[in-house]
Amino acid sequence: MDWNVSRIREHNLRSVWENEERDFTRWLTENIGLLASELGIEIEDTRAEEAVGDFSADIVAREMNTGETVVIENQYGKTDHDHLGKLLTYSSGKNAGFTMWLAEEFRPEHRSVLEWLNETGPKGVKFFAIKPRVVSIEGSEERGFEFEVVVEPNEWERGVSDGSFTDTEQSYRQFFVEMVDAYSQRRPNWYKLKPGPRNYLTFSAGISGVRFGWVFHQGPEFSVELYISTSNKERNEEVFEALKREQTRIEENLGVELEWERLPQKQACRIKRPEEINGTITELTADQREYLVEWGVNAMDEFQEDFEPRLSALGSN
Incomplete structure (x- = not known):
């Protein structure tokens, strides 16, 4: 040859x-x-x-x-x-x-x-x-x-091996390593992030200060969300209100009701799709973690598919 x-x-x-x-x-x-x-x-x-x-x-x-x-x-x-x-x-x-x-x-x-x-x-x-x-x-x-x-x-890669992370931090990191691998398979052009020992993992939504994220909240719950937190409070509210005007259509496309939060105490806004869970990250069984990864991949894929073109249009205005 x-x-x-x-x-x-x-x-x-x-x-x-x-x-x-x-x-x-x-x-x-x-x-x-x-x-x-x-x-x-x-x-x-x-x-x-x-x-x-x-x-x-x-x-x-x-x-x-x-x-x-x-x-x-x-x-x-x-x-x-x-x-x-x-x-x-x-x-x-x-x-x-x-x-x-x-x-x-x-x-x-x-x-x-x-x-x-x-x-x-x-x-x-x-x-x-x-x-x-x-x-x-x-x-x-x-x-x-x-x-x-x-x-x-x-x-x-230190931290896990030398014991400087707590059990909770190590659990978060390992969970999001699995999430990143799974989401990269769903969207091959999505680049792999390096998860840290935190209860969230976010990535750009195409506008500076606006990002998609997987987040563990008190409740306990796990959510897929859009977090709007530019340096300008008025810009945050402008983006949020523009999306909220499309709330009915967005929720119909996704087939679920979302939570629309203005978060005035943080001068930010959030749109999230929560999923109740049975305990904290360290209390979840292997099967429960596997389910959450699968749910997180599917929910984020749909979330990103619907919100990205809307945000792109807002970013060009």
Whole structure:
């Protein structure tokens, strides 16, 4: 058999984005979902060139599921001490939970610094070294793009093995690992998130500050919901009211009555489909957990199918 295989060629970032600050940082800000999906997290509220004292960080954002600040420092070429100093200054100044250094080439000593910080640095702070790559197939002028994760925090998987999670936290994390795997099979183009030890898991609904989620509530109950929590209270109510005007049609499409909650004490709004459960996450049997995963996949699939086009129309207004 004649295997027709071509070599991959790598190009510097300037071949696509001439200027790091004006072109690449702006592009990354507008396409932050590509980086988020590579890491299995959700990033929103992305701001470029945000002030940190007398300096400005390339990108500052927020991780949706934890609420932690994300700081990103971009660098063309090979890493240097100047950018390492900036990275640490911005991370400290913003009290970042996620600190990301993007560069075309990482010196071994700088990789070692980030690995050391992940091992011995402040608890809960996660450091990443990420190589953005522009590639093409030999003989083709078409360019492709990908992220290569060079360094990531060990605590991505720590916690469960070292006992730092409680039984409840471990149960939440394991449940949502199963949910993510099941929902990824239902929707192959939906990218896998990395569940944490929390009672919820959310992902973007296409508008900044608006997200779909699976949530365990007191009651006890488990729900599929749309949580509307932009930084603007009036915008939250505007989105909520626009959807509520379609309540009859939405509930007919889904075949269930939903709970429409304005949540004035939180300046947010929520639309949810709850399912009563027989106990807390640690009290559920294996069969009950399996049922909830199946219910959560089906309910979210229908929820997303109905709400996404409505939100898309609102986002364009």
